[in-house]
Amino acid sequence: MKTPESRRIVSAVLISLCFMGGIAGAASAAGMALLLFPELAALSYDVFLRPRGTWARAPWMLALSPAVTAVLGVLVTRYLPYSAASIAICIVGAMVILKLMRSPIAPAISACVLALSLDEKSWSYPLSILLGTGALALLAAIYRRFFDKQAAHAAPSAADRVDDEIESLPEQFRWVPFFVVFLGAAYLLSIATGMRMVFFPPLVVIVFEMFAHADVCPWAKRPMLLPAVCTLAAAAGVATLAAFGPGIISTVMAMLFGVVMLRMTRLHAIPALAIGLLPQVMTRPDWHFPLAVGIGSTLLTASFLLFEKSSGAGREFAQ
Numbered sequence: 001m002k003t004p005e006s007r008r009i010v011s012a013v014l015i016s017l018c019f020m021g022g023i024a025g026a027a028s029a030a031g032m033a034l035l036l037f038p039e040l041a042a043l044s045y046d047v048f049l050r051p052r053g054t055w056a057r058a059p060w061m062l063a064l065s066p067a068v069t070a071v072l073g074v075l076v077t078r079y080l081p082y083s084a085a086s087i088a089i090c091i092v093g094a095m096v097i098l099k100l101m102r103s104p105i106a107p108a109i110s111a112c113v114l115a116l117s118l119d120e121k122s123w124s125y126p127l128s129i130l131l132g133t134g135a136l137a138l139l140a141a142i143y144r145r146f147f148d149k150q151a152a153h154a155a156p157s158a159a160d161r162v163d164d165e166i167e168s169l170p171e172q173f174r175w176v177p178f179f180v181v182f183l184g185a186a187y188l189l190s191i192a193t194g195m196r197m198v199f200f201p202p203l204v205v206i207v208f209e210m211f212a213h214a215d216v217c218p219w220a221k222r223p224m225l226l227p228a229v230c231t232l233a234a235a236a237g238v239a240t241l242a243a244f245g246p247g248i249i250s251t252v253m254a255m256l257f258g259v260v261m262l263r264m265t266r267l268h269a270i271p272a273l274a275i276g277l278l279p280q281v282m283t284r285p286d287w288h289f290p291l292a293v294g295i296g297s298t299l300l301t302a303s304f305l306l307f308e309k310s311s312g313a314g315r316e317f318a319q
Contacts, residue, residue: 009049012045012048012049013045013048013049013259015044015048015143016041016044016045016048016049016255016259017252017255017256017259019040019044019048019135019136019139020036020040020041020044020251020252020255020277021248021251021252023035023036023040023132023135023251024036024246024247024248024250024251024252024280025247025248027128028246028247028248032124032128033246033280033281034118034120034124034125034128034129034281035128035129035131035132036132036251036277036280036281037066037111037114037128037129037132037133037281038110038114038201038202038274038275038277038278038280038281039066039107039108039110039111039202039205039271039274040132040133040136040274040277041255041258041273041274041276041277042107042202042205042270042271042272042273042274043055043062043105043107043133043136044136044140045255045259045270045273046270047062047136047140047143048140048143051140051143051144052144054104055104055105056140056144058103058104058105059137059138059140059141060137061101061102061103061104061105062105062133062136062137062140063130063133063134063136063137063138064101064103064130064133065097065098065101065103065105065108065133066105066107066108066110066111066129066130066133067111067126067127067129067130067133068097068101068108068126069093069094069097069098069108069109069111069112070111070112070114070115070125070126070129071126072090072093072094072097072112073090073094073111073112073113073114073115073116073120073125073126074115074120074121074122074123074125074126076089076090076093076112076115076116077115077116077119077120077121078121082116082117082119082196084184084187086116087113087116087183087187087199088183090112090113090115090116091109091112091113091183091204093112094108094109094111094112094113095109095208106205106208106209106271107202107205107271107274109204109205109208110201110202110204110205110274111126111129113201113204114201114281117196117197117199117200117201118281118282118283175211175212175214175307178211178303178306178307178310179207179208179211179212181303182207182211182299182300182303183199183204183207185299185303186198186199186203186296186299186300187199189295189296189299190292190296193292193295195288195291195292195295196292197278197282197288197289197292197293197296198292198293198295198296198299199296200234200275200278200292200293200296201274201278202271202272202274202275202278203296203297203300205271205274206219206226206230206269206271206272206297206300207300207304209271210223210300210304211304211307214304214307214308218267218268218269219267219268219269220304222267223300223301223304223305224301225265225267226267226269226272226297226300226301227294227297227298227300227301229261229262229265229267229269229272230269230272230275230293230294230296230297231290231293231294231297232257232261232290233254233257233258233261233272233273233275233276233293234275234276234278234279234289234290234292234293234294235290236253236254236257236258236261236276237254237275237276237277237278237279237280237285237289238279238285238286238287238289238290240253240254240257240276241254241279241280241285246280250280251277251280254276254277254279254280255273255276255277257276258272258273258275258276259273275293
């Protein structure tokens with residue numbers, strides 16, 4: 001027998017799937033593939049699952065932050081080649097933008113890096129993202145006000161408090177050197193393998209939240225499982241695209257696979273949902289994409305384990 005909580009979760013998942021299906025349909029009809037911004041999968045899942053959460057409570061930032069960082073991404077792509085320097089400008093610039101805007105929307109970093117990864121130079125890119133995130137912010141606000149009255153009076157659970165902390169801006173920065181070293185290693189590995197998507201854009205969001213909130217981040221507590229989840233999400237994205245072509249069915253199927261996988265593994269790595277939708281906006285995605293994602297996410301796990309070991313040794317030394 002379904003409990004009210006399970007019904008609420010199913011309802012939130014169905015709404016987010018319908019939203020993403022609608023965005024995919026609009027992208028196909030308008031001929032604007034990047035209207036289907038992959039991070040919308042993670043954002044929509046969270047704001048409908050947690051209508052009182054950090055992202056849902058910041059509708060203006062939800063709508064605007066990814067579009068603003070996308071503008072920076074287009075500027076960098078127009079004037080600089082794909083390189084360590086241009087990647088650094090995108091990541092640091094996006095983080096500065098979030099800080100100045102006081103925005104908790106970390107997936108906006110991915111919007112900046114995605115432009116560089118796809119060599120996207122058109123100003124329609126930030127406009128497309130604004131249309132998608134604006135629609136999500138509006139629907140999330142309506143849902144929170146009129147259809148989720150039970151959550152309005154409920155005290156936040158322990159899991160909600162953890163998610164709120166992960167989605168907030170970090171307050172300490174001892175992780176930054178490790179973050180920089182990892183990003184440099186991931187870039188060099190992408191060049192060495194000839195697979196740019198070793199440095200896949202959602203990776204920046206995953207590593208940012210993993211390192212900045214290592215004490216509470218769910219996938220930081222189970223890092224060995226992360227490469228499998230990311231690689232399977234990428235494989236599902238390629239497989240559904242190959243089976244159904246770009247559009248509503250492949251988008252919904254890829255996202256549904258990601259949601260079910262996260263629920264079954266109990267690994268609350270919401271940014272991984274964006275990985276399954278990346279093939280929708282790539283030029284010619286094939287089996288190299290899940291391979292690249294597997295390499296990048298495995299490097300992340302190894303780097304994070306070293307970070308944990310170094311941090312633990314540092315705390316012991318301090319004591």
